[in-house]
Amino acid sequence: MQYKNLGRSGLKVSQLSYGAWVSFGNQLDVKDAKALLQCCRDHGVNFFDNAEVYANGRAEEIMGQAIKELGWKRSDIVIATKIFWGGPGPNDKGLSRKHVIEGVQGCLKRLEMSYVDLIYCHRPDTSTPIEETVRAMNYVINKGWAFYWGTSEWSAQQITEAWGVAEKFGLIGPVVEQPEYNLLSRHKVEVEFLPLYTNYGLGLTTWSPLASGVLTGKYNSGKVPENSRFALENYKNLANRTLVDDVLNKVRGLEPIAKDLGVPLAQLAIAWCAANPNVSSVITGATKVHQVEENMKAINVIPLLTPEIMNKIDAIVQSKPKRPDSYR
Structure with missing residues (x-):
């Protein structure tokens, strides 16, 4: 396993990490x-991702209990969670000072930890001034409940505004963004985030390196396997939007490249994400130990991604966005 700084911060995170979403x-x-968490640690993973909304808080409880029973040294691991959707009440969601502070306290209680290493604003909150959110996140850090803060699915403009507030008032800005x-x-x-780096x-x-499993090739027949993510009731609409001929044809086109490299398609897709120098960590998901073991082997695929291979991939998926001239 390789370890990279989380952006410009001094925090080291494993290049591949594990997230509790869905599972x-x-x-x-x-x-x-x-079993899954220990397998991750055995492969050098030190970074674990969660959120208050995952399984309505149950994901944090399970992670916290599992880590407690495993007896891990707290300083050996980096725990992240996210704040936004905390419950049905009008103040149980969003990024107001009230919900940020109460939400973080709830996360810590469920995780059975005195602090998390990283706390994210899970989505932008257009009903709360960014200055209020930035100040609230700094309060959380000053209280020692988190060491760093970041954003998830924010736009470049919103992140820039947050940094503008932080710089104006001498506060800590968001060190990381968690995008798909x-x-x-x-x-x-x-493209959009280029100036921010x-x-x-x-x-x-980054999350969803396998596009909810599409890039494993398991949906290439057009059918949904019984135990797959798209078989879950909550994901059937996403399956209908994603499993279309154009997407599946691109995935099928990647299979010969993976075969030539002697690796599974899933490892190729994960390695491709990790090869981006701006990506500190790729968050992987798995429900079985053997899936974790296979995902972790993607580390060994990164050196195989020569410019020639990357060009071949781009030619097949045809998803490379056009950069503005000013960024070339």
Whole structure:
């Protein structure tokens, strides 16, 4: 495993990480979670991702209990969680000072930890002034409840505004953004955020490297396997939008490249994300130990991604966004 700085910060995170979205609380209990988390640690993973909304808080409870039972040294791991959707009440959601502070306290209680290393604003909150959110996140850091803060699915303009507030008042700005990034979704990471990497040292912890499993090739027949993510009731609409001929044809076109490299398609797709120098960590998901083991092998694929191979990939997926002339 390789470790990279989280953006311009001094925090080191494993190049591949593990996220609890979908799996913890929906598909896995504490016993299963312990096996998966230990497998991740055995492969050098030190960065684990969660959110208050995952399984309505149950994902944090499971992760916290599993880590406690595993007896890990807290300073050996980096725990991240996200704030935005905390409950049904009018003040249980969003990024107001009230919800940020109460939400973080709730996360810590569920995780059974005195702090998290990183706290994200899970989505932008257009009903709350960015200055209020920036000040609230700084309060959380000053209280020692988190060491760093970041954003998830914010626009470049919103991140820039947050940094403007931070610089104006001498506060800590967001060190990281968590966007979706994979061979089928590239514009934000490769174009929109380009000025932010230089201006603010923004790091990325990207999610959905396999596009909800599409880039594993398991849907290439056009059918949904029983135990797959798209078989879950909550994901059937996403399946209908994603499993279209144009997408599946691109995935099928990638298979010969993976075969020539002697690696599974999933490892190729994960390695491709990790090869982007602006990506600090690629968040992977898995419900079985053998899936974790296979995902972690993607580390060994990164050196195989020569410019020639990358060009071949681009020619097939045809998803490379056009950069503005000023960024060339």
